[in-house]
Amino acid sequence: MLISEAYAQAAAPAASASGGLMSMLPLVLMFVVLYFVMIRPQMKRQKETKAMLDALSKGDEVVTQGGLVGKISKLGDTFVNVEVANGVELQIQRVAIIQVLPKGTYNK
Numbered sequence: 381m382l383i384s385e386a387y388a389q390a391a392a393p394a395a396s397a398s399g400g401l402m403s404m405l406p407l408v409l410m411f412v413v414l415y416f417v418m419i420r421p422q423m424k425r426q427k428e429t430k431a432m433l434d435a436l437s438k439g440d441e442v443v444t445q446g447g448l449v450g451k452i453s454k455l456g457d458t459f460v461n462v463e464v465a466n467g468v469e470l471q472i473q474r475v476a477i478i479q480v481l482p483k484g485t486y487n488k
Contacts, residue, residue, distance in 0.1 A: 433474050436460065441486040443479040444472055449486050 436442070440452045442462065450462035453469055460477065461469045 432480060433477065436474070436477065436480070441481040441483065442477045443481060445476045445478050448472075449481070451486060 436452060436455060438452055438455060441449070442452060442460075443449050444462070448462065448464055448470065450464040450470070452460055453463045454461035458474055459471050460474055461471050463469050
């Protein structure tokens with residue numbers, strides 16, 4: 381005849397529980413590495429930034445996100461007045477401050 385006979389294959393053994401766990405291990409390991417490499421350092425930076433913004437006081441010398449350097453003259457809840465030159469004050473948001481400089485760094 382032209383058609384060959386087909387035989388059924390033997391049933392494959394059931395996958396063991398450890399085989400299923402071993403296939404999930406790389407995925408779990410990838411999430412653990414992602415947490416320690418990306419998520420945890422970002423949370424640490426957010427905490428440090430929040431602490432820096434909460435500790436601002438009048439007279440602190442700061443750098444804004446736009447690169448302006450000045451001295452804080454007035455503090456509010458969400459806004460800060462920064463003196464960038466004699467008699468020139470800018471009102472900016474607190475979150476726009478990215479760094480507090482050491483005292484004496486900024487000279488007008």
